[in-house]
Amino acid sequence: MATASEKEMNVSSEPGFTPPKEVVIRCSRWTPSVGGKPAVKEYKVPYSQGMTVLDALLYAKENIDASLSFRYSCRMGICGSCGMLINGRPMLACETQIKELPPGPIETEPLANYDTIRDLATDFTDFFAHYRFVKPYLIRADKDEQEKPAKQYPQTEKDRLKYLQFSYCIMCGLCDAACPPVAMDPKYLGPQALAASFRWMADSRDEGRAERAETVDHEHGCWQCHVAMTCSVVCPKGIDPALGIQMLKRLLILKRL
């Protein structure tokens, strides 16, 4: 019988999961710069214990079709490179165990709400532009001191906890891929940038709240969030971007009152 912590960690020690001999992974194949339309190609990959979707893709690339393109790096859920749609849901391929997925072919597609570069690799230009737009760096009132700090900026643990979870963002882009307003409005900053904005606004060392507020207090900023909360459902690192956005709205409204 699985213990509570095993259930939480999706590790199954129960009988009932019969490892398949092979898994079928279906990948979207398309190079927009060349033209044509997206097509789906199937790869049969021999299954092994603990195999992730990334492992399956790497096997397919190394042994079956070297032209398959996707991003990856750390293979341990810290770099954020391998984000893609797995069975329609934005996930990190390196953290998605095949045995956690429903039986049957695994569908992999490029992340939604991003232009495709090739196959499963997407264009993060807008994503990073939105991130830079919210001024994701410490702002001090004295600009000279900002560039040449002369002393420490002390911060209590209580102060740190106010923004800590938002600083753990690995910029994988899954939240933006899952967000309905991002799908509809290309100018919307998106959950990642807005959560990052709150991360800096909530930092006790930061003195640039007014400057930052200008970057998010508009119809393409935090007010475009319709509280679908899908960003927090898909976030692989527990950042909870939805919380960051609501905290941002709270800050801006209370400033008005």
Place this chain on the structure above:
Amino acid sequence: MRGSKLMLVNYMCMVLIGITLFLHLATHAFLGVSGYEASLQPDAVKGHYTDTATAFMLAVLLVVLAFHSIFSFKTTLLEWRHGKTWTKAVNWGAIVVAAVMVAFGMWTIVAAYITRW
């Protein structure tokens, strides 16, 4: 107008909608009438307009509903299509439509208030 300013106005409209709409529905259910069908009789409906308190409540409901509904619909329209021309057209169109709604509804309320059958 800054986003937070507009949203604060929207929040205040929501609160006012909550109060006035509840009262409006109550006047058709149990407040001063005996049942839904009775509340739709011409004299009962006219009574809502000739009574100063309910007429004022309807006027407030009209204004805040017009703002909230058109403001929200404008957001949806701006998600549907993009571009400078469309954005300008929707923003101005929203003001015009809201003004027409308020004007038309106010005409009903004021005319019904001052005329007698």
Place this chain on the structure above:
Amino acid sequence: MNAQSPPSASTSELESRKKTRFLAWVFDKPWHLERFGMMLHRATGLGLLLYLIFHLVVTNAILGGRVFFADIMGMLSNPATHIGEIVVVGAVAFHGINGIRLVLIGLGVISGRPHRPDFPYKAPSLNNAEKGALWTAFGIGVVSVLFASFFILMGG
């Protein structure tokens, strides 16, 4: 290292993505409770706007006199419109209660508080208070439909 000058504060430079998907709010996965809440909130909002316009036009008939108004009400007094009215009451109830929930979330009252995320991660914003508020909105919507059915169809 000098800080690079940030882009200007104008949002007009922020888009280059070509494709947008308007119906993403309906069809995109994953589907979960709050997502359904958002979908229903938007659908009821659009429906209620149409009803509002219709209602403003119909109530204007009071200016046509007693007989004219009675005729209009007689025309609209049929099972189909009664069912429509019941749906409107349910839509108003859900949209209103969910709207209160959204305001409370936006003001940070029931949105949870930042914490140190430890695995297995549980997002503070997906908490029992906001889920409870959403279920309350669904429940009150259903109850108000029953209530309205009693008043409208059974004569109160």
